[in-house]
Amino acid sequence: MANTSIILRVELAHDQVTFGDVASVISQAGGDVTSIDVIRVGKESSVRDITVDVQDSVEAQVVDAIKALKGITLINVSDRTFLAHLGGKISVQPSMPIKNRDDLSRVYTPGVARVCTAIHENPKKAYSLTIKRNTVAVVTDGTAVLGLGDIGPQAAAPVMEGKAMLFKQLADVDAFPICLDTTDTEEIIRTVKAISPVFGGINLEDISSPRCFEIEARLEEELDIPVFHDDQHGTAVVMMAGILNALKVVDKPIDSIRVVVNGIGAAGVSVCKMLLAAGVQRLVPVDRDGAIVRGGSYDQPMWQWLAEQPQVEAVPGGLDQLIAGADVFIGVSRAGLLKVEHVKAMAKDPIVFALANPQPEIDPELAAPYVRVMATGRSDYPNQINNVLCFPGIFRGALDCRAHRINEAMKLAAARAIASVVSEEELNELYIIPSIFNDHVVQNVRHAVIEAAIKTGVANRIPPDFR
Ligand SMILES: NC(=O)c1ccc[n+]([C@@H]2O[C@H](COP(=O)([O-])OP(=O)(O)OC[C@H]3O[C@@H](n4cnc5c(N)ncnc54)[C@H](O)[C@@H]3O)[C@@H](O)[C@H]2O)c1
Ligand SMILES: O=C(O)C[C@H](O)C(=O)O
Ligand SMILES: [Mg+2]
Incomplete structure (x- = not known):
């Protein structure tokens, strides 16, 4: 399903093959030629770089088809995504x-x-x-990297470098990846505290649940700079922005909807908390062993908290049974868990947020005929619900007013600010959430966050534009 862009360096023997032959073989094998660069032209042969967009599943087919052509020497195949990572993505x-x-x-x-x-x-x-004043540590232990799971701190680095790039480009925040070679809660807390003097904020990233809850809570208590677990709160803030706008599209009030949240880990817990704070009255949290039900008893404190909320349904079961009649599905779990049959069983005008990365809970193309509003975490489909819409602006605001923490009021303000970037006239099924390239996002979030920080007494400085 995912698309890759590859560059094929080929030598063409002029008497045996033409560029037209190459292009048609590529397209027959399922590739899409997007650009051609001439590297060298000789009398008998020429060397060209051909950039091809291919689905991952047919990449090998395209390469084999080229190799099989007479008069072609395949010199090299490079993957543009890997090329973009050569030597790392940031520098000081x-x-x-x-x-x-x-x-x-x-x-x-x-x-x-x-x-x-x-x-x-x-x-x-x-x-x-x-x-x-301008530097944030992006801290991970590599245990819940995207939906890839526990791949360790070294393999997590490309994601953390990517977050640092986004911090800088979108909000001019200097961020640095810190990938810790420990998964011990106490050791992580000790280490983050020990490195904190040089940083103005701590962005925790891709630390698996339930350890992430204690790590964040303890650091928040013991440090005087903001600590923010992006997978929990960044995701919840952007999800909330998307839900506020999607509900306008389907014209359903928030207190009337039944919401199924699949995957009650770091992101899922925070998503549930935010939905409840925003007024959802019927919530069905589902994890791998089935629903977390009202009145149930759980070892994990955050699940126990959910089980005590009056809005959480008491009916046990798995996704297969519980999805029936749901108005909204929010997936923060793993690829492929939501089936077309599930979507068909939802209420009228279903809203599906399949947010697992890099592969969503359902392929948007499969879901399309049956959903009214569809969103994923990916940048190659409409309605990208990704925490990148939140973390640059929320930290920009927190750093500018030297907030010692990022509280609920600041998060809710950020969600409303993101939603408000899409005007009533622009709002439609395919545009419920602004693009990360929309300049208003970071500015609006920063402004709303500073305002909320000042109002709730956590700001230690009033920025010049608020004086
Ligand atoms: N779009 C975004 O902005 C965004 C942000 C954060 C996380 N995510 C994605 O959400 C997913 C979860 O991330 P996380 O940080 O919360 O990880 P996590 O490891 O803390 O949580 C994952 C949860 O999913 C549960 N799960 C696994 N298999 C399941 C199944 N078959 N049915 C139901 N639940 C199941 C796990 O038990 C766990 O509770 C990842 O794919 C991640 O990429 C997306
Ligand atoms: O990194 C992302 O793209 C979003 C999110 O933080 C995730 O873990 O999936
Ligand atoms: Mg993450």
Whole structure:
């Protein structure tokens, strides 16, 4: 289902094959030629780079078809996604060049010592005299990386580097990936606290549940900088923005809908909490062993909390039974768990948010004929519900007002701000959530978050545009 872009470097013997032959073989094998670069042209042969969009499932077929052509030598196949990762995706840039000894004695010893002393005497000066005011640590232990699961800290790094890129490009926040080689709750807490002095905020990422709940709660309590588990709250904020707008499209009030949430891990718990806070009256949380039911008894404290909420249904069962009659399905679980039969059994005008990455709970093309509003976490389909719509703006706002935490009011304000970027006139089934490239998203979220932080007393600084 996923598309990849590959670059084929080929040598064509002019007397045996034409470029037209190559293009038609590629298209017959299921590839789509998107660009051609001439690398070298000789009398007898030429070398070209052919960029081809292919579905993962037919990539090998396209390559084999090219190899089988007479007069073609396949020199190399490169995958543009891998090429984009060569050498990593971020680097550190100094804020000024060191051109002479004078510069050196200012940015380094002996000049730097006076600055160190100033911070030692007044630690708050770290915000004006170091990178602290604009720097966030993206911390993972590699245990719940996208929907890939426990792939370890080293393999998690490309995702964390990607988050750092997005922080910088979208909100000018300097973020740095910290991939920890431990899954021990206490050790993670100790380590994050120990590295925290240089950071203005901590973005926890892809740490599996239930450890993520305690890690976040303890760090929030023990640190005076904001700590935000993106998979929980970033996802819930963006989901809420999407639901607010999707409900307008189908014209159903929030207190009338029945919602099934599949996958009650880091993202799922936070999604459920936000839906309840927003007024959902009928909630069905489902995990791998079936529904978490009202009145049930669970070891996991967050599941136990859910079981005590009056809006959570008491009927046991699995997705197969419980999906019937649901107005909304929210998947934050794994690929392929929602079947077409499930969607067919939902209430009229179903809303399906299949948010597992990189593969959603249902292929949007399969679901399309039966859903009214469909959203996924991916950037290659309409309605991308991804926490990237939240984390850059929410941290931009929190850093700018030096909020010591990111509270519920700030999250709800962020959700409303994201939803409001789509105007009433623009709103439709295929456009319930703005694109991450819409400049208003980060600005609106920042503004709403600062306003909420000031109102709830967590801001330690009033930014100039709020004075
Ligand atoms: N679109 C987004 O912005 C976004 C954000 C966060 C997470 N996600 C996606 O959501 C998924 C979960 O992420 P997480 O961080 O919460 O991970 P997690 O490991 O904390 O939670 C996953 C949960 O799914 C449950 N699960 C597994 N198999 C199941 C099944 N067959 N039926 C029902 N539940 C099942 C697990 O028991 C667990 O509770 C991942 O695919 C991730 O990529 C998407
Ligand atoms: O990384 C993403 O694209 C979203 C989310 O944080 C996830 O874990 O899937
Ligand atoms: Mg994540």
